[in-house]
Amino acid sequence: MTTIPTFKLNDGNEIPSFGFGTFQIPADGSTYDAVANALKLGYRHIDTAAAYFNEQEVGKAIKDSGIPRDQIWVTSKLWLQDYAYADAKKAIDTSLEKLGLDYMDLYLLHQPYGKVDEAWRALEEAQKAGKIRSIGVSNMTPKLWKKFVPSFDVMPAVNQVEFNPYFQQKELRQVLADAHVALEAWAPLGEGNKDLFAEPILNAIAKKYGKDVGQVILRFEHQEGVIVFPKSVHESRIKSNAEIFDFELTSDEMDAIRNLDHGKGQHDPDTPGVGDMLLNAFDIHAND
Known part of the structure; x- marks a missing residue:
């Protein structure tokens, strides 16, 4: 794999702009294998969470890789x-x-x-203590951002939200740009949305560059300055997802993909009751 470019965060840290996601990969050895494969193929950015129940396997794969710790960017998340x-x-x-x-x-x-x-204060303190290098938020809409972030002492370095050509978060990106906050995409491939993958413009661009539609989507997001970490358990797909640094979309192609925006996604964090629903979805301490 080519060396992956980094984006500079507002706290000065350099984050690999492309990584590997582990959402919904079970902790039955599958996460270990997938992360080990990704690292072997040149990935240096791994995204996990307490609520994915697979931090242990992620950690073991990192340890067993033999790659120096300071060469791997590791993200995790605090559950509600x-x-x-x-x-x-x-x-x-x-x-x-x-x-x-x-x-x-x-x-x-x-x-x-x-x-x-309260949670943010704990993150700020852990950052000061050297336990965390960068701190951020996830699933914050413009409305939720304005509700919480003005009272934070430390500006989040990133906001990880749903993002793909059908949902390009235009209003949110303006809010984040003003605060120099990076956007990270979950569901960067629209969770395999068949309509998205059938879009004629994406297929035409893929054909032109000898790429697949997924690679065109990921390249578009990269050129938009979005941090992406597609997930797969298949070695061939893990490899091909990362093959996006040997071509560049023209400004006309970028504009054509921008025009695919529907302005809304599959998940709306502003929906009343969604917080309670998520809190009751599972108990991350069930096995403690």
């Missing part, structure tokens, strides 16, 4: 049920312990509900 200040402090240590790491490169508030201020 641990947002009370004391719980958040403990959860940060639990994530470090499960990952087998002395520090995490990035730690996010996974969902913007409940005791967000």
Whole structure:
């Protein structure tokens, strides 16, 4: 794999602009294998979360890779049920312990509900203590951003949200640009949306460059300055997803893909009751 370009965050840290996601990969050895493969293929940015239940396998794959720790960017996330200040402090240590790491490169508030201020204070303190290098948020819409972020002492370095050609987060990107906050995409390939993959313009561009539609989408997002980490358990797909640095889309092609925006996604964090629904979705301490 070519050397992956980095983007500079507002705290001065350099994040690999392309990485590997582990959402919904089970902790039955599958996560270990997928992360080990990704690292072997040149990935140096791994995204996990307490609520993915696979931090331990991510950590083991990193350790077994033999790659120096400072060459791998590791992200994890705090789950909603641990947002009370004391719980958040403990959860940060639990994530470090499960990952087998002395520090995490990035730690996010996974969902913007409940005791967000207390949780954020715990992240700010952990950053000062050297347990976390960069801190950020996830699933914050412009409305939720304006509700919480003005009271934070430290500006988030990133906001990880749903993003793909059908949902390009135009209003949010303006808010983030004003604050020099990077956008990270979850579902960068629209979770395999068949309509998206059938779009004539994407297929025409793919044909022109000898690429597949997924690679064109990821290249578009990269050129938009969005950090992406597609997920796959298939070695061939893990490899091909990363093959986006040997071609460049023209400004006309970028504009054509921008025109695919529907302005809304599959998940709306502003929906009333979504916080409670997520909080009750599962118990991350069930096996403690």
